[in-house]
Amino acid sequence: MTPILELDDVRKHYTTRSGLARRTSSVRAVDGVSLRLERGETLGLVGESGCGKSTLARTLVLLEKPDSGEIRFDGRPVAVTDAASLRRDAQIVFQDPYTSLPPHMKVRRIIAEPLMIHRIASGAELRARVDELIADVGLPGTVADKLPGQLSGGQRQRVSIARALALEPSLLIADESVSALDVSVQAQILNLLNGLRERHGLTLLFVSHDIGVVTYVSQRIAVMYLGKIVEMGPTADVYGNALHPYTRALMAAVPSMEHRGRERIEVRGDPPDPRHPPPGCAYHPRCPIAQDICRVESPPVREWLPGRHAACHFALDGVSDGRNTG
Amino acid sequence: MLRRKTAAIGLGGIGLLIFVAVAAPWIAPYEPAAQDLSNVLAPPAWDGGDWSYPLGTDALGRDVLSRMIYGARSSVLISACAMLIGATLGLLTGLVAGFFGRFVDTLIMRLGDIQLALPFILIAIVILGMMTERSPVHLIVVLGIPAWIVYARVVRARTLAEREQDYVRAAETIGARPLRRIFRYVLPQVRSVLPAIALIDLSHLVVMESTLSFLGFGLTSPHVSWGQILADGRQNMVVAPWLPVLPGIAIMLTVLCINLAVEGMRSRVEPRRRWWSTRWRRSGATRTTLDMATAASRPAVDELQAGPTPDDVLLDVRGLCVDFPTADGRVVQAVRGVSFTVGRGKILGIVGESGSGKSVTSYALLRLLSAPGRVSAGTAMFDGIDLLGVPERSMRRVRGRRIGMIFQNPVGSLNPVLTVGYQIVEAIRTNRDVDRDAAVELAEKVFRDVGFGDPPHIMKQYPFRLSGGQNQRVMIAMTMAIEPELLLADEPTTALDVTTQAQVLDQLRRVRDEHGTSIVIISHDIGLIGEIADEVVVMYAGEVCESGPTEQVLREPRHPYTQALLESVPRPEAGVTTELRSIPGELPDPTRESGGCPFALRCSSVMDLCHTHRPKPLTVGPAWSAACHLYSEDKAEVTQR
Numbered sequence: 001m002t003p004i005l006e007l008d009d010v011r012k013h014y015t016t017r018s019g020l021a022r023r024t025s026s027v028r029a030v031d032g033v034s035l036r037l038e039r040g041e042t043l044g045l046v047g048e049s050g051c052g053k054s055t056l057a058r059t060l061v062l063l064e065k066p067d068s069g070e071i072r073f074d075g076r077p078v079a080v081t082d083a084a085s086l087r088r089d090a091q092i093v094f095q096d097p098y099t100s101l102p103p104h105m106k107v108r109r110i111i112a113e114p115l116m117i118h119r120i121a122s123g124a125e126l127r128a129r130v131d132e133l134i135a136d137v138g139l140p141g142t143v144a145d146k147l148p149g150q151l152s153g154g155q156r157q158r159v160s161i162a163r164a165l166a167l168e169p170s171l172l173i174a175d176e177s178v179s180a181l182d183v184s185v186q187a188q189i190l191n192l193l194n195g196l197r198e199r200h201g202l203t204l205l206f207v208s209h210d211i212g213v214v215t216y217v218s219q220r221i222a223v224m225y226l227g228k229i230v231e232m233g234p235t236a237d238v239y240g241n242a243l244h245p246y247t248r249a250l251m252a253a254v255p256s257m258e259h260r261g262r263e264r265i266e267v268r269g270d271p272p273d274p275r276h277p278p279p280g281c282a283y284h285p286r287c288p289i290a291q292d293i294c295r296v297e298s299p300p301v302r303e304w305l306p307g308r309h310a311a312c313h314f315a316l317d318g319v320s321d322g323r324n325t326g
Numbered sequence: 327m328l329r330r331k332t333a334a335i336g337l338g339g340i341g342l343l344i345f346v347a348v349a350a351p352w353i354a355p356y357e358p359a360a361q362d363l364s365n366v367l368a369p370p371a372w373d374g375g376d377w378s379y380p381l382g383t384d385a386l387g388r389d390v391l392s393r394m395i396y397g398a399r400s401s402v403l404i405s406a407c408a409m410l411i412g413a414t415l416g417l418l419t420g421l422v423a424g425f426f427g428r429f430v431d432t433l434i435m436r437l438g439d440i441q442l443a444l445p446f447i448l449i450a451i452v453i454l455g456m457m458t459e460r461s462p463v464h465l466i467v468v469l470g471i472p473a474w475i476v477y478a479r480v481v482r483a484r485t486l487a488e489r490e491q492d493y494v495r496a497a498e499t500i501g502a503r504p505l506r507r508i509f510r511y512v513l514p515q516v517r518s519v520l521p522a523i524a525l526i527d528l529s530h531l532v533v534m535e536s537t538l539s540f541l542g543f544g545l546t547s548p549h550v551s552w553g554q555i556l557a558d559g560r561q562n563m564v565v566a567p568w569l570p571v572l573p574g575i576a577i578m579l580t581v582l583c584i585n586l587a588v589e590g591m592r593s594r595v596e597p598r599r600r601w602w603s604t605r606w607r608r609s610g611a612t613r614t615t616l617d618m619a620t621a622a623s624r625p626a627v628d629e630l631q632a633g634p635t636p637d638d639v640l641l642d643v644r645g646l647c648v649d650f651p652t653a654d655g656r657v658v659q660a661v662r663g664v665s666f667t668v669g670r671g672k673i674l675g676i677v678g679e680s681g682s683g684k685s686v687t688s689y690a691l692l693r694l695l696s697a698p699g700r701v702s703a704g705t706a707m708f709d710g711i712d713l714l715g716v717p718e719r720s721m722r723r724v725r726g727r728r729i730g731m732i733f734q735n736p737v738g739s740l741n742p743v744l745t746v747g748y749q750i751v752e753a754i755r756t757n758r759d760v761d762r763d764a765a766v767e768l769a770e771k772v773f774r775d776v777g778f779g780d781p782p783h784i785m786k787q788y789p790f791r792l793s794g795g796q797n798q799r800v801m802i803a804m805t806m807a808i809e810p811e812l813l814l815a816d817e818p819t820t821a822l823d824v825t826t827q828a829q830v831l832d833q834l835r836r837v838r839d840e841h842g843t844s845i846v847i848i849s850h851d852i853g854l855i856g857e858i859a860d861e862v863v864v865m866y867a868g869e870v871c872e873s874g875p876t877e878q879v880l881r882e883p884r885h886p887y888t889q890a891l892l893e894s895v896p897r898p899e900a901g902v903t904t905e906l907r908s909i910p911g912e913l914p915d916p917t918r919e920s921g922g923c924p925f926a927l928r929c930s931s932v933m934d935l936c937h938t939h940r941p942k943p944l945t946v947g948p949a950w951s952a953a954c955h956l957y958s959e960d961k962a963e964v965t966q967r
Contacts, residue, residue: 048823061499087501100492104514113510114500152912163500182679182850187894187908209823212853216896216906253828257856257880270793270826286825 002075004171004203005037005060005090010069012055016275025275029055031227032069034301037171042197042204044218044235046211046250050274052227057175057207061092073171088118091164095176097156101148107134107159108144114166133162138192154185161192165200172196173205178213190217211250215239223247226274226282229301233308243310246283281313289314333590339583346395347402354392358550362387367566384569385562390555394572397552400545401580404465405531411470413524416477421516423478424485425508435482438475446472447537454543461549465538469531476527477520484516522591529584536577552576635707640812640844641668641691646704646714648683648690648868658916660686660699662868665943668812668861673838673845675859675876677852677891681913683868684848688814690714692731693721709811727757730810730843734817736797740789746800747785750807757808772803776833795826802833806841813837815847819854831858852891856880861949864888867914867924870943874950884952887925923955931956 012030029052037043047053058064060071062078071078078086094100101110111130115121121129134144137158148156157177164172174193178186194217197204208214214221215235222232223244231244242248252259271286272278278285284294293313301311346353362383369375370382370390381390423434450468454460488494489512497507538544539553552573559569635642648661661683668674678684689695691706691713706713711724725731733739741749747769754765773781776799789797798818805813815834819827835858837843849855855862856876863873864885872885883889893907911928923929926936935955943951944958 048825058495063495063498084501087499092496092499094492094496096492100496102493102497102511102514113497113502117501117503117506154912160496163496167500183852183891184679184894184909185912187896187906188910190896191906191908211824212896249825253824255827255831255851255854255857257853257877259857260877270795271823 001039003036004039004074005205006070006072006075007033007035007060008070008072009034010056010059010071011067012052012059012064013067027274028052028227028277029274030059030066033224033227033229034069035222035229035232037203037205039170039203040197040201041220042206042218044214044221045205045207045224046209046214046221047224048209048250048271050226050271051224053207053209053224054175056224057092057173057205060171060173060205061090062086063092088167089169090171090173091167091169092173092175093157093160093164093177096180097153097160098148098180100160101156103148105147106144107146107148107151110148110159111162111166114163118167120167129166133166136165136196137162138188152185153181154188157181157189158192161189161196165196168200169202171203171205173207175207176209177206179208179210186213193217212254223250226272226277228282228311229309230283230312231310232301233305233310237305237308243304243308243315244283244312245287245289249286281311289317330590332586336583336586336588336590339579340587343398343580343583344402347399350395350399354389354395356389356392358388358393358396359548360388360392362389367562369566370568373568381572382566382568384555384558384566390569390572393550393555394552394576396550397555397573398576400462400549400551401532401535401577404462404469404535404551405528407462407466408470408473408531408535409524409528411466412473412527413477413520415471415474417481417517417520419474420478420481421485421508421512424482425489425504425512427486431482434478438478441472441475447534450538451541451543454538458546460544460546462545465535465544469534473527473531477523480519480523481516484519485512488512488515522588525584525588525591529581532577532580532584536573635667638669639667640670640709641846642705642707643667643687643691644705644707646687646690646706647702648686648695648699649702650699652917656917660868660916661690663704664865664868664870666863666870666873668844668846670811670844671838671842672860673834673847673858675855675862676846676848676865677850677855677862678865679850679891679913681867681916682865684865685816687865688816688846688848692725692729692814693718694725726753726810727808728811730805730808730813732798732801732805732813732815732818734820736794736801736821737789739801740797742789745786745788746792746797747782747787750785750800750804753804754807768807769803772806773800775806775836776800776803777829778803793826795822795830798822798826798830799833802830802837805843806837809841809843811844813843813845815845817849818847820849820851827854834858852880852895864891868916869924870953871925872952872954873943874947878947878950884946884950884957885925885954886929886931886956888952890928890930923953 010030010033011028014027014029015024016027031052033056035043045053045056055064059066073086073089105113108130111133112126115126115129130144131141134141139155139158139162143151143155143159148159151159160177177193178189181189190213193204193206196202204217206214206217218235220233221235221238222229223238223246224230225246231238231242231247233243238247239251242251272282280296281287281290281294281299284290287294291313297313299311299313301309302315303309304315364387365379365383366387367385368379368383371377371380373382375382379389379391381394383389384393419434423431453468454464457464494507494511497511502510535544535551536553536556539551540557542557544553545551555573556570559566559573563570644665646661646664647659650658650660652658664683664687666674666676676684676687686695686699689699690701693713695701701714704714708724708729711720713721713724740746750769750772751762751765754760754768755762760768769785770781773784778784778796778799784792784796784800789800792800818834819830822830831854834845834847838845847855847859859876861874862876862879864871864879864887866887872879872883872888879888880892883892890907890909894909896906909928914924914927922937922939923941926932929936933955939955941953941955941958943953946952946957
């Protein structure tokens with residue numbers, strides 16, 4: 001079966017001008033990303049702020065135009081000029097439930113908009129479809145005649161999801177969709193997304209900075225650092241036995257009771273300035289196992305173990321016998 | 327109240343003017359051009375004239391009252407129509423320029439710049455001077471078209487901001503074309519700015535129209551305008567002084583009424599803080615009366631209030647209540663009888679979701695509540711000082727010096743125009759009695775302590791040059807230099823990345839270990855609290871539901887809310903196969919009367935009793951208490967009653 005989505009060396013650079021001299025500097029927000037999404041799976045894309053994960057998500061729904069590389073949807077290359085056909089198949093749910101809904105429209109109207117724009121339904125049929133969507137995301141029917149301002153954050157995010165589902169997309173991109181919510185509500189939305197994926201056979205690209213959330217919802221995860229994917233593989237394998245030192249640091253940094261008084265894998269310094277990425281491997285200034293080669297040569301993404309990719313010169317060094325040691 | 331009255335006067339004046347303008351043919355006693363040559367320059371009724379011409383007549387024997395009434399008609403018609411033309415043109419061009427940007431924007435805005443650079447009144451005179459007869463239509467066009475730029479600039483700025491909002495992007499992803507996005511999504515948000523600009527523009531147009539008429543480039547006879555009456559009157563000013571005065575007053579009153587109305591509208595959009603509302607947080611004295619009023623409803627808290635503070639406790643908060651009166655007269659009780667203690671050299675974690683009152687608690691303790699919030703009950707003994715009761719002057723000696731603060735947004739807590747080095751040296755010298763050199767030396771030492779490799783370099787940087795994590799470390803360094811006894815950290819790592827967060831947590835721990843500082847750390851992240859805190863306070867809807875030693879509370883939580891909260895955090899090791907525990911429903915209404923347990927509506931082990939009786943904090947272990955009826959011995963008895 002063809003993968004639903006394939007990315008081949010996708011790049012998106014921003015040019016910024018600053019100062020009186022109008023010096024230009026280029027930010028490589030997405031710097032050569034290749035990945036595939038199989039139908040029906042959930043891929044988690046995790047990384048810290050500024051790593052380019054949101055730009056990548058927006059590129060997939062063509063809110064940003066990629067500078068180079070190819071995006072294939074269902075085996076067909078997506079032409080930048082033909083956004084309309086993609087938009088029925090790929091939808092995005094944004095992070096902030098407070099800004100992602102038009103404040104002047106009632107919920108019924110917000111959910112009806114995509115159906116009206118694509119002339120899918122009208123009149124009684126439209127009403128019925130909207131009611132169905134409202135019920136599908138677990139909202140009471142009474143919200144239909146409310147404005148977004150009268151709803152809580154969790155309810156608003158459900159409305160966003162209903163709007164995205166209206167066009168019956170095959171791919172749903174959740175761009176930090178639970179980050180602004182309280183944990184108890186976050187759990188509701190995560191369960192909803194998991195349920196919807198099963199009921200509608202959705203493919204989910206789940207973008208988040210929270211590795212706990214990502215590992216919970218995804219079968220596979222991809223870790224991004226400074227515009228590049230540094231590790232990708234099945235969640236259980238990556239969680240138990242990460243190949244890239246950055247992934248290990250990311251997991252160790254999550255605070256929890258288990259870390260009380262225990263030494264953690266130290267991450268030194270701050271993420272580098274994306275306008276001036278370090279030479280060689282972008283992670284080497286913070287990496288505990290960096291060698292001379294890391295300062296000079298940028299490691300390519302390689303499949304070190306079956307289904308497990310990593311961009312590190314010493315990917316197998318942290319793995320004692322090559323397979324899940326945990 | 328005052329502002330509403332002025333707005334009413336303004337709107338009333340405008341209404342009267344519109345009525346006069348519309349009803350002119352019926353209320354004016356004469357035709358405006360009708361001449362009575364036997365009664366030239368008749369004085370007004372109060373100045374010896376008779377009532378057939380209440381405001382007298384002009385040099386051609388025309389009734390001044392009728393001319394004033396018809397003048398109002400011209401004024402209103404011309405200004406209103408010109409305004410509508412300007413507003414429509416400006417709205418459309420502003421929307422297009424702001425939404426599409428790039429060269430469309432450049433073209434439209436440069437055109438506007440050129441127009442603003444030209445002297446409008448001279449051009450208007452040239453155009454109108456070429457015409458021999460000028461009707462209202464001519465003036466409307468000449469005045470209306472150039473007015474677009476006023477609207478276009480404001481609309482463009484708002485559109486630029488709205489265009490970047492997620493809801494407009496979302497509209498794009500569901501397939502809405504540009505015109506639909508502009509008119510269905512952006513326009514409804516942008517148009518709210520129009521009425522105020524339109525009214526200001528209207529008063530400008532009234533003056534403009536009068537000016538042109540006065541200069542002889544306005545309406546030609548038989549049309550009448552106030553400017554014309556003014557110009558006519560000026561020639562006979564010596565014999566008939568009332569003639570120029572009347573239209574002058576009319577123009578002035580019109581502009582005044584419009585401005586009053588604008589003022590009223592603005593105050594509705596941006597309500598000003600009332601001067602008296604700050605009084606609540608300043609005075610500690612008003613508290614006592616409220617204290618007694620609310621005491622009856624808080625029996626559980628009163629029991630806790632007994633007994634002196636033990637020596638090893640640095641901060642002892644008892645029965646803290648914070649209210650926010652709302653505009654419609656209700657009261658949001660953000661914090662409802664919160665009690666906790668912070669031991670010397672201990673780290674206390676306060677954990678809760680948004681709306682739990684955890685941040686309000688910290689602001690209340692520092693007396694930094696924003697109006698109209700006020701502490702309505704409770705005490706907070708800090709080393710023998712009641713933080714909530716001492717005068718503001720003594721509080722200033724405590725805040726910053728003895729109690730340090732770290733907030734969620736470090737960049738906002740630092741002054742953007744001063745280097746971080748300057749700020750830390752100033753902070754040290756304000757709070758500690760040292761000279762400049764010693765302060766610089768100390769600053770370098772603490773900067774090295776928080777992990778900066780090259781302190782002199784960092785000290786020369788401005789906050790915006792540093793990352794969020796670096797700024798937060800600067801804040802921690804400042805605290806370490808001042809060596810407060812207590813540090814209040816409100817979501818100190820929420821804005822930071824997880825790898826940076828780990829470093830900041832390590833620094834906080836070092837502050838405690840090396841300086842013996844007590845820390846109150848407030849967070850929504852139960853994992854973070856679990857890692858760093860010695861004791862934990864779990865808050866829900868303004869109340870403490872469980873508190874005790876972190877290890878025990880988080881390993882064997884007793885309160886159903888703590889249990890649910892822990893189980894709703896996704897754990898990587900659990901994997902997708904398990905359904906995540908979520909708490910159904912939402913937070914209760916914060917204006918509710920405190921009857922039963924705040925968590926009753928979402929609780930999985932709820933009993934009838936929970937809806938009617940508020941649970942008291944009950945001891946469930948050493949230094950460990952939970953406010954839940956499940957652990958109450960007399961629950962059976964109360965339920966039966």
